[in-house]
Amino acid sequence: MSAREPRQIASDAGLSKQRVVAEAVRLADREGVDxxxxxxxxxxxxxxxxxxxxxxxxxxxxLDAMIDIVFEEIELPPEETDWQSAMRRRAVSARQVLAHHPxxxxxxxxxxSPGPANLRHRExxxxxxxRAGFPVLMATHANWLLDSYVYGFALQEASLPFDTADELADMTENVFLPQLPPDEFPYLNESAAALVAAGYDPAEEFIFGLDLVLAALEPLRASA
Amino acid sequence: MSAREPRQIASDAGLSKQRVVAEAVRLADREGVDxxxxxxxxxxxxxxxxxxxxxxxxxxxxLDAMIDIVFEEIELPPEETDWQSAMRRRAVSARQVLAHHPxxxxxxxxxxSPGPANLRHRExxxxxxxRAGFPVLMATHANWLLDSYVYGFALQEASLPFDTADELADMTENVFLPQLPPDEFPYLNESAAALVAAGYDPAEEFIFGLDLVLAALEPLRASA
DNA sequence: TTGACAATCGTACAGCGTACGTCCATAGTA
DNA sequence: TACTATGGACGTACGCTGTACGATTGTCAA
Incomplete structure (x- = not known):
């Protein structure tokens, strides 16, 4: 056998599906899917x-493989805690991951068609x-509700044109308010002002709705 | 003035931004955005x-104009009823519209950047x-929560590979279950079986979570 | 040595968004 | 009636895209 490596032209070692898909994810993170x-x-x-x-x-x-890599990054609900903490963990993780891969x-x-990591996650x-005591169909309902909230929040967050509270303040003053005549949009004006004053943190906003949903689901399980 | 129409070659009357965007929406409905x-x-x-x-x-x-046409189709919350009924109406309408334009x-x-119909809707x-009594920031929270649920539900619904309960039953038996070894995915198997047995209606599923969210929001308003 | 095989490449083709320049029916003016 | 200006529609062209095809290469079994 020769002492020569198998193949190695420009950048790195050999290709592989893993390497290809991982680089595709990096590229999409940097430049968008387009x-x-x-x-x-x-x-x-x-x-x-x-x-x-x-x-x-x-x-x-x-693209399918890229989606599945994203699901792989999302933390599974830990088994050792109560169901609310477990679901909060995985929901927070999902939001973070989706914010990184809009x-x-x-x-x-x-x-x-869901990939293997997606299926593992759903399972x-x-x-x-x-195990927390939700009847079968109630667990399905809870699943839909929680996933809807997580995906919908991520979708809205991705379509925000700012990332920080400072950027929000800047854009509100220079972009939004000029587009919103106060007599036509009184409530949006009020709301924008209050939001700038209070500061805005998507992570906090997310937790607010998430805890509300979790609390609303609590009475629906047949507690052991 | 001449008796002749201004221009008319192949299909219809003259073009216009309205006609262009409306036809683009029809085309995307038929063939997808790609x-x-x-x-x-x-x-x-x-x-x-x-x-x-x-x-x-x-x-x-x-594409921006197409999105705004979609928002134009969504029913605004009616003013003459209680806030829960009003929000339910507009949420149900939003789901329907988004299901038609996935x-x-x-x-x-x-x-x-939101278009004019989008802004009118948010206002x-x-x-x-x-007006229902939610304080400013609480109204923002409620807005985020409700929109997240609506968009997230629509997103999940769009990614379902079936449209009717019959199709669900067919696909469950012939596609999903063969991919789900019962020892690896016991809960998904149980859940799929229960779902097929109970029948599945996305409209009902949507209302379930929606009413749960609305009820959870009720105590957060400072009732007049 | 020969043959098989998988990995990689260059080339080619149809279709994409769109910049640019041309055409021509109409409207306005003289 | 003759002339020009205007603006909508169009043809062509450029640099992209995804990918089918065939040739080339490195590696190993027989």
Whole structure:
């Protein structure tokens, strides 16, 4: 056997589906999903465009795999605590992950077949709810409600044109308010002013609604 | 003045921004947002691709206008009833509209500047909450919570690979269950079986979570 | 040495958004 | 009636895209 490495031209070691998909996620994080092309992805990996098709059957499959990587990053509900703490943990984790990969939210609408990490995640959440005493159909309801809140919040957060409280203040003064004549939009004006004054933190906002939902679900379980 | 119409070659009367955007929405409904290209849209209107650019500055602007048409279709909260009924009406309407235009959900993530119909809608919802007695910041919280639920539900619904209870039963038996070994996914198996047995109606599922959220918000308003 | 095989590549094609320049029916003016 | 200005529609072109196809390469079994 020769002392030579198998192959190694431009950037790194050999390709693999893992490496391809992981780099695709990085690229989408940086440039958005519209900036992700097979050529750009390939050149980020130091390869030719067609080489990618040995690891991924099509761009569609690549996108599916990217979504599943995102689900892999979301913390599963821990088993050792009460159900509310467990669901809060995983919901907070989901929001964080989706905030890091905003393209994933928009992608979900068009991808209908769940990947393995997605399935593992759903299984763990359902298990948590069932063990907490929710009847089968009630666990389904709770699942829908919680997931709707998490995804919807992430979707709204992704479409905000600012990231920090300072940026919010700037944009409110220079962009929003000029577009909102006070006589036509009195309540939005009031609301914008109050929001700037109070400061705005998406993490806090998220927790508020989440705890409200969790508390509302509590009486629906048949406590052991 | 001549008896001759101004212009009329292939399909209809003259173009206009309204007609262009409305046809774009129809096309996206039929073929998804990926199937919407300037050429296909133009040919659906009996025009050349470049003619569209007289009414829309770019495809981005077209997409923004499409989103705003969707918001125009959503019923505003009626003023004559109690706040819960009003919010339920507009939430149900929003779900229906988004179910008809699933591409809109995925689009929102990338479009950060709200159109006029969007602003009118937000103003009306905020007004309804404020008049019901919610303090300013509490109205903001309620807004976030309700919108998160509506958008998130629509997002999940759009990513379901079936539309009717029958299709669910078919797909569960022939697609899902074969992918879900009972020892690895006991709870998902149980849940799928119960769901097929109970029948599934997204409208009912939506109302369940919605009413739960509305009831949870009730004590947070300073009732007059 | 030969052959099989998987990984990688260059090339090609149709379709995309859109910049640019041209055409022509109409409106306004003389 | 003749002339010009205007603005909507269009054809062409450029640089992208996803990916089908065939050729090239490195590696290993027989």
């Amino acid at each position: 900036g992700l092309s097979m050529r750009r992805l390939a050149s980020a990996l130091g390869a030719g465009a067609m080489s990618l098709y040995h690891y991924v059957a099509s761009k569609e499959e690549l 393209w994933a939210i928009g992608l979900m609408e068009s991808r209908t 763990a959440v359902t298990a948590c709810l069932r | 199937g919407l290209s300037m050429r296909r849209l133009a040919s659906a209107l009996g025009a050349g691709a470049m003619s569209l650019y007289h009414y829309v500055a770019s495809k981005e602007e077209l 591409w809109a959900i995925g689009l929102m993530e990338s479009r950060t 009306a919802v905020t007004a309804c909450l404020r």
